[in-house]
Amino acid sequence: xxxxxxxxxxxxxxxxxxxxxxxxxxxxxxxxxxxxxxxxxxxxxxxxxxxxxxxxxxxxxxxxxxxxxxxxxxxxxxxxxxxxxxxxxxxxxxxxxxxxxxxxxxxxxx
Amino acid sequence: xxxxxxxxxxxxxxxxxxxxxxxxxxxxxxxxxxxxxxxxxxxxxxxxxxxxxxxxxxxxxxxxxxxxxxxxxxxxxxxxxxxxxxxxxxxxxxxxxxxxxxxxxxxxxxxxx
Numbered sequence: 381x382x383x384x385x386x387x388x389x390x391x392x393x394x395x396x397x398x399x400x401x402x403x404x405x406x407x408x409x410x411x412x413x414x415x416x417x418x419x420x421x422x423x424x425x426x427x428x429x430x431x432x433x434x435x436x437x438x439x440x441x442x443x444x445x446x447x448x449x450x451x452x453x454x455x456x457x458x459x460x461x462x463x464x465x466x467x468x469x470x471x472x473x474x475x476x477x478x479x480x481x482x483x484x485x486x487x488x489x490x
Numbered sequence: 491x492x493x494x495x496x497x498x499x500x501x502x503x504x505x506x507x508x509x510x511x512x513x514x515x516x517x518x519x520x521x522x523x524x525x526x527x528x529x530x531x532x533x534x535x536x537x538x539x540x541x542x543x544x545x546x547x548x549x550x551x552x553x554x555x556x557x558x559x560x561x562x563x564x565x566x567x568x569x570x571x572x573x574x575x576x577x578x579x580x581x582x583x584x585x586x587x588x589x590x591x592x593x594x595x596x597x598x599x600x601x602x603x
Contacts, residue, residue, distance in 0.1 A: 412590035423494075423581050423594035424533060431590070468533065472590050476546035478523075480533040 383407055386469055386481035395490050399456040403469035403481045406450065410471040413445045415454045418466045418483065427467075428454065459488045492516040496582050496595035503572055503602055511567045511598045513582030522565045523583040523592065524557065526550065533581065539565065572602045
């Protein structure tokens with residue numbers, strides 16, 4: 381089983397839709413959960429950062445972490461064409477083990 | 491907003507040659523990282539660096555790789571004898587105290603021919 385799994389997509393939605401992106405993981409030692417956005421040929425850009433379980437909201441973005449199910453989600457409300465990018469989940473334990481998911485490619489169509 | 495700066499943006503090198511990829515992390519950050527992303531694949535951790543020494547490295551980071559912080563601002567990744575399979579985007583990242591909050595540079599695209 382891969383350490384972090386993520387549906388690669390591509391996921392296409394109309395402008396204004398709610399987008400749901402998900403990752404599952406196998407390592408129960410992960411404590412820090414991140415979502416990064418990556419535009420083509422650019423570095424990842426941090427969107428959301430959560431420690432342990434729970435929800436976090438920032439503008440149109442909501443991150444959810446369910447450690448009991450080893451499942452994390454990112455919701456994007458009122459999606460815009462500028463949200464079109466690859467979304468990477470990432471996870472970290474208390475040490476230096478920092479693992480990215482393979483990414484989901486999102487297209488928001490005008 | 492503070493940025494992590496990487497140079498060059500694109501480097502082409504012949505197989506067997508040495509390359510040095512350069513990074514200027516954010517000035518008050520203490521932890522530095524190199525990651526690699528082969529085209530179409532996921533971002534992979536290479537090495538972390540803190541207090542002037544390597545704190546962790548992955549299996550990818552073999553004897554062909556080395557890192558250095560030659561002065562107070564630069565952080566470099568050296569590949570001693572490049573192979574075709576080293577072709578990838580190399581990202582530098584840095585962070586302050588918050589463990590998950592990495593700031594990434596725009597990357598150096600390394601092409602080995």
